[in-house]
Amino acid sequence: PSSSSATLSTQPGPTATAGQTWRDVCLQTIRNKYAGFQPRNDFDIFTLGTSKYRGPRAELGTWLDSKLAQHIQDTGSLEFVMEKARTLLAMSTDNVTGIKPTRGARNVFLRPIPNSAYSIRLFPGFFAAREYCIDFVHTETGVAVNSPFEFELWAVSNPSAPWLGSGSMRLYSLEDTFKHLMEGDETLPGDEKFVVRDGQTCLLKRPGQRDVRFTVPIRYDPTATAGTEPVDELQFPLPLCSKHGMGSCHVESGSLGDLSCLIHMIHDAVFVDCHLDGVACSL
Structure with a gap:
């Protein structure tokens, strides 16, 4: 999956719930794919949780050692590699797309x-x-x-x-x-x-x-206007169908006789499909 905050991962289909960290997701992936294998450190956890290993199970530890050696060679420090793994594992999955x-x-x-x-x-x-x-x-x-x-x-x-x-x-x-x-x-x-x-x-x-x-539905963001200048808002009434005339259709949560109106939110506009006696009316 990819993150809009420039985080990229290639884990084979982990799942997550709100509030989880990458450590939770990676450990779940390891349990599902490598049952019984005990990761030795945070590097093992992150690597197994975000990589696709296709070799024999008996060589899994050797493969992890080679990956660790390559990262140490690239960064120059075992401590740096482990600290980076700990930092990534502590990240929330809430800001990642694709899990x-x-x-x-x-x-x-x-x-x-x-x-x-x-x-x-x-x-x-x-x-x-x-x-x-x-x-x-x-x-x-x-x-x-x-x-x-x-x-x-x-x-x-x-x-x-x-x-x-x-x-x-x-x-x-x-x-x-x-x-x-x-x-x-x-x-x-x-x-x-x-x-x-x-x-x-x-x-x-x-x-x-x-x-x-x-x-795709539009989610409400209560923080969208935080920190902005206060404004006065005007509310226009919902459009009503031309067949029944203004004032004869009322959009309510319950039914009004044999009349029901379905509201469709499309971007910033509201459209109403009015149905009277089973006949659809156009606006």
């Missing part, structure tokens, strides 16, 4: 893909940079998979507010983007993930299937 969520984690959303056995999973990334991540999971099992079918993922303009613009751009997975920095070019099963931003509209294109469009 897969644990089962039951908050603010993780799944939406089934039509005509497919798979779902798109949306989970939080680095909040300060307004980053989310998406990946693909098997709908029945919830197991993450890599590119389960032929597709392209694009960032596009929101069709409900095309005047806001943004153009279109194809999105690539973090693994494809940073594969030149990773040890080997193999993406392990379930590692793949894509970075998207709050409010971004995406289009999933599949050969022979209708495109699938979705918009």
Whole structure:
């Protein structure tokens, strides 16, 4: 995963919860991949938690020793290498994008893909940079998979507010983007993930299937206006459908007879789909 604070890691799909450190994540990875192996120091913990070792288990210690020797040669000091490992392990995972969520984690959303056995999973990334991540999971099992079918993922303009613009751009997975920095070019099963931003509209294109469009939710940041000059705010009423006229539609949390209005927040505009007697009205 990558961090917007210039931190890059290539660990094979660890998971994390809010408030955890890299030490927690790396130890979890070691337990999952190298059951029974006891790390000897912080360098072992960080290296095994963030690298892809493909050799035989019997040579794991020798491989770690060679990695440590190389780092000492590059930096000139064992103490420096160990201190660097301790510092990195103490970092919070909250400012890192790309760590897969644990089962039951908050603010993780799944939406089934039509005509497919798979779902798109949306989970939080680095909040300060307004980053989310998406990946693909098997709908029945919830197991993450890599590119389960032929597709392209694009960032596009929101069709409900095309005047806001943004153009279109194809999105690539973090693994494809940073594969030149990773040890080997193999993406392990379930590692793949894509970075998207709050409010971004995406289009999933599949050969022979209708495109699938979705918009990433915008998270509220209570600190966004901290330290700014106080202002007076004006609130405009919600737009109402033209069929029923001004004043005949009321947006409430409950139902109003047979009338219900669905509010859609798109960027800074509010759109209301009014439904009366099962008939949709246009604004």
